[in-house]
Amino acid sequence: MHGIVHKTLEEYVVERTDDDTWDTIVERSELEPQLYLPVSHYDDDEIDAILETLSGMATQDRDAIERDFGRRLAPELLSTFSAHVGSDWDLPELLVGLEDVYDDIETATDETSLPKLSCTRESDHAIVTYDTHRDRQYCGLAHGILDGLVAAFDADATVTKTDCVADGADACRFRVDFE
Numbered sequence: 001m002h003g004i005v006h007k008t009l010e011e012y013v014v015e016r017t018d019d020d021t022w023d024t025i026v027e028r029s030e031l032e033p034q035l036y037l038p039v040s041h042y043d044d045d046e047i048d049a050i051l052e053t054l055s056g057m058a059t060q061d062r063d064a065i066e067r068d069f070g071r072r073l074a075p076e077l078l079s080t081f082s083a084h085v086g087s088d089w090d091l092p093e094l095l096v097g098l099e100d101v102y103d104d105i106e107t108a109t110d111e112t113s114l115p116k117l118s119c120t121r122e123s124d125h126a127i128v129t130y131d132t133h134r135d136r137q138y139c140g141l142a143h144g145i146l147d148g149l150v151a152a153f154d155a156d157a158t159v160t161k162t163d164c165v166a167d168g169a170d171a172c173r174f175r176v177d178f179e
Contacts, residue, residue, distance in 0.1 A: 001044050002109070004080050005073065006036035009050060012072045029053040038080060041111040044134055063140035070144020075152045077145065081105055091155040092178060095119045095126045115142070116171075124178055127162070131171035139164050139172045146174055 029049035055062040115132035163169035
């Protein structure tokens with residue numbers, strides 16, 4: 001997984017708690033403490049271990065934590081990969097262009113393996129389909145990233161999960177209603 005995810009997860013935890021809590025989570029996750037660099041790549045198992053430990057220590061379930069973290073991660077992703085996003089795009093244009101953005105990022109970064117994304121747009125909404133080859137689907141994270149994109153674009157839109165692999169669907173689908 002791209003290092004920006006790991007780095008931002010650490011920042012997310014420290015912002016909501018403190019450095020000592022982060023150290024405790026890393027220790028309980030049985031990981032070696034390290035400096036996460038946004039330009040490096042790290043094992044998915046580290047994110048899983050941290051999210052599992054965090055959800056065990058928090059009052060929220062893992063899906064809620066993933067979604068909240070996704071909201072925090074979205075602007076970091078936009079900033080990191082801004083060269084692949086049109087500077088004049090609005091939210092609907094970004095959503096429709098996600099497949100091309102993802103293709104550009106995968107081509108530009110050797111070790112990055114991104115989930116499959118597609119988007120169909122109607123006049124007042126878009127349907128974003130998300131699927132990943134990973135063992136864990138990260139549906140809550142995907143939902144939160146979409147929420148975070150809405151906020152980053154200061155858009156008047158609502159994101160609703162309509163299908164989920166956890167419920168037997170072939171992929172997660174989110175409806176983004178433009179108001």
